[in-house]
Each structure stands twice: as structure tokens, then as C-alpha cells.
Amino acid sequence: MQDPKLPLLLINEVGGTLGVLEAHVPFLKKHFQLITMKEFLESKECYRAQVQAIYSWWHKPVIDRELLKSLPNLKVISSAGVGTDHLDLKLISGFGVRIANTPHAVHSTTADIGMALLLAAARRLVEGCQIAVSSDTGYFSNNWLGEEVTGATLGIIGMGSIGYKIAQRARAFEMKILYHNRNRRKEDEEQAVGACYCGAIEDLLQQSDFVMLVVNLTPRTYKLIGKKELQLMKPTASLINISRGQVVDQDMLVEALQTGVIKSAAMDVTYPEPLPRDHPLLKLKNVIITPHVGIKTHKTTFMITEEAVSNVLAALNGLPMPSEVFPD
Numbered sequence: 467m468q469d470p471k472l473p474l475l476l477i478n479e480v481g482g483t484l485g486v487l488e489a490h491v492p493f494l495k496k497h498f499q500l501i502t503m504k505e506f507l508e509s510k511e512c513y514r515a516q517v518q519a520i521y522s523w524w525h526k527p528v529i530d531r532e533l534l535k536s537l538p539n540l541k542v543i544s545s546a547g548v549g550t551d552h553l554d555l556k557l558i559s560g561f562g563v564r565i566a567n568t569p570h571a572v573h574s575t576t577a578d579i580g581m582a583l584l585l586a587a588a589r590r591l592v593e594g595c596q597i598a599v600s601s602d603t604g605y606f607s608n609n610w611l612g613e614e615v616t617g618a619t620l621g622i623i624g625m626g627s628i629g630y631k632i633a634q635r636a637r638a639f640e641m642k643i644l645y646h647n648r649n650r651r652k653e654d655e656e657q658a659v660g661a662c663y664c665g666a667i668e669d670l671l672q673q674s675d676f677v678m679l680v681v682n683l684t685p686r687t688y689k690l691i692g693k694k695e696l697q698l699m700k701p702t703a704s705l706i707n708i709s710r711g712q713v714v715d716q717d718m719l720v721e722a723l724q725t726g727v728i729k730s731a732a733m734d735v736t737y738p739e740p741l742p743r744d745h746p747l748l749k750l751k752n753v754i755i756t757p758h759v760g761i762k763t764h765k766t767t768f769m770i771t772e773e774a775v776s777n778v779l780a781a782l783n784g785l786p787m788p789s790e791v792f793p794d
Contacts, residue, residue, distance in 0.1 A: 468499045473782055474516045476537075478503050478526035486523045489764075490771045494521075497775055503527045515539055519778045521771075525552040534561045542781035544774040545791075547761055548572055548628070549710060551683040555793040565791045566777035569627065571769035572761045577631035579760040580708045583732035584620070584676050587704040588613045590730075592754050613675065613702065613729070616640050621674030623667065623690070624681035624709065625651055632678060633659040644670045671698040676706060683710035691715065696722040704730045708760055711737030720746045723753060734760050 475498035479485035522545040589612040625647040643661040664670040692715040732754040
């Protein structure tokens with residue numbers, strides 16, 4: 467039984483493919499009455515004036531003008547994860563609704579997946595696993611080789627909190643670290659991880675053995691990596707994308723991988739997600755694709771929910787939110 471004194475929080479659903487995790491529901495119910503989109507749509511007139519907050523988990527529910535118009539007392543939308551490209555920030559703020567994300571919870575685990583993909587691409591782990599377990603394998607070839615990680619050059623595009631944690635991990639592998647960012651890091655921060663700033667992205671692409679994308683999706687970063695950028699990379703280089711699929715021109719990436727312009731790619735993100743089952747990226751041996759699992763650990767997903775709850779409670783009490791997001 468939910469406590470009727472608690473504020474009403476709208477969620478997409480509980481469990482299933484697009485719902486908040488069932489394990490998080492008891493924690494959410496300590497602070498809110500929960501209502502799913504199905505319940506809301508079935509009894510809209512009953513609930514519309516009571517909903518004060520929305521928890522957007524994995525980009526659901528969809529926040530559009532129609533939903534915003536139907537919730538006259540909505541005060542805050544708290545979105546899981548860092549990216550807010552699924553939200554129309556200007557539209558939402560135009561309704562007087564505050565917006566938050568959960569960046570603090572996801573830094574380390576996203577950096578971990580970035581390094582995992584880098585290592586897997588370098589040492590051809592997925593392809594190697596398939597060879598090792600195949601019923602057609604009679605022996606292991608001595609000339610089946612990967613690329614060295616220790617001492618290699620890593621180019622990080624996007625040196626925010628996640629990018630910096632990647633640099634910390636790469637330093638342990640004795641990698642040379644280059645980075646490109648809108649704003650240069652402080653000198654002591656660069657020195658702490660041995661990172662060198664590249665004001666021109668072209669310089670980073672030409673020098674790097676591994677290029678890792680850690681940027682938010684914005685109009686400036688849409689198809690940031692296209693044909694020209696791929697051709698600047700070394701033919702032995704790998705591209706790792708843990709940002710958003712649309713940061714890379716996927717058609718040009720397919721061409722680059724098929725023709726040997728670059729050696730390999732490893733991606734936790736694509737566009738769309740999942741890719742159509744006949745997409746050419748799915749047929750290439752020099753590609754690793756994971757199902758957007760960067761933040762998906764038991765610990766991190768619960769930390770995300772905790773941060774989202776902190777944001778909502780702050781907004782409902784008229785306080786500064788720990789991670790408020792503002793339109794540009």
C-alpha cells in the first residue's frame with residue numbers, strides 16, 4: 467500500500483524491457499507514490515493534477531508537449547544517466563519544469579566499459595573467443611595477432627569527468643594520452659594523468675592508436691567522426707565509441723572498416739539501438755558491439771536511482787538540485 471501523503475512520481479513501468487528495475491522500487495516507494503504511464507493514461511483526470519515529478523529511466527516515458535500540457539503541477543524531470551539528447555530541454559523549461567540528470571553515479575562504470583572495449587578491440591577478444599569455442603577449430607594459429615596496448619597512444623575526444631577517468635585508467639597501462647576538448651584542462655590535471663592537449667582534432671586522429679569518443683550528443687558533435695576524420699586515422703587504429711551512436715557517421719565507418727582505412731571499431735552505442743539485423747556492421751569481424759551496457763551494473767544503476775531521487779526531492783522542496791541541467 468502506497469503512502470498517500472508522499473508526492474506522486476510518474477514512471478514508465480516497473481520491470482520489463484523499459485521499466486525501472488524491480489529491485490529499486492522499495493527505495494522509490496520510501497519517498498514517492500509511484501504511478502506508471504499505463505495507470506496515468508487510464509485515469510488521466512484523476513492523476514494529472516497530482517503528478518509533481520517524472521523519473522525518466524532509459525529514455526522512457528517519452529516527454530513531449532502533450533504530456534507536459536497534461537501535467538499542470540509538474541515540477542521536475544529527473545533522467546537516468548548523463549545524456550539528455552532524448553529530452554527537449556527548451557520545451558520542458560518553457561513549461562517551468564526543472565531538469566536533472568545523474569552524472570555523478572556513472573563516471574567510473576562508463577570509464578570501465580571504455581577500457582574494456584579498448585582492450586577487447588586491441589587483442590581481438592571476441593573474435594578469439596569465437597575461434598576458441600568453434601566446432602571447426604582444430605588448432606590455434608601462431609600468426610593470429612592483436613595490437614599492443616601498453617605504451618600505445620590513446621586519443622580521448624571529450625575530456626569531461628568520464629574522459630578524465632579513462633585517462634587515469636590508461637595511465638596505468640603506460641599509454642601516451644592525447645585529448646581534445648572544448649575547454650583545456652588545468653595544467654595540474656593534465657600532469658596528473660600525463661595528458662597532452664590537442665587543440666585540433668586532426669592532430670589527435672593522426673597520432674592515436676586508439677581513439678575514444680566520450681562526448682555528449684549535440685548539434686556540434688552530430689557525425690563528428692565522418693569520412694574525413696576516419697581517413698586521418700592510422701590504418702592500424704581502433705575507434706571506440708561510448709558516447710552516442712550519432713556521433714559517428716555509421717555508413718562511413720562501415721566503408722572504413724571494409725576497406726582497411728582503420729583496423730577495428732568497438733562500440734557500446736549505435737544508431738538506432740539495436741541495429742537492424744541486416745545492418746552491415748553486424749557482419750564485420752573487426753567490430754565489437756555491446757548493447758549500451760556502460761552504466762549497467764547492480765551498484766551503478768542503484769546509485770543512479772539514488773541520485774535521481776536526490777534531485778527530485780531537492781526540486782520539490784525548492785532547493786538546488788545536485789545535478790540540474792539547463793538549456794543552452
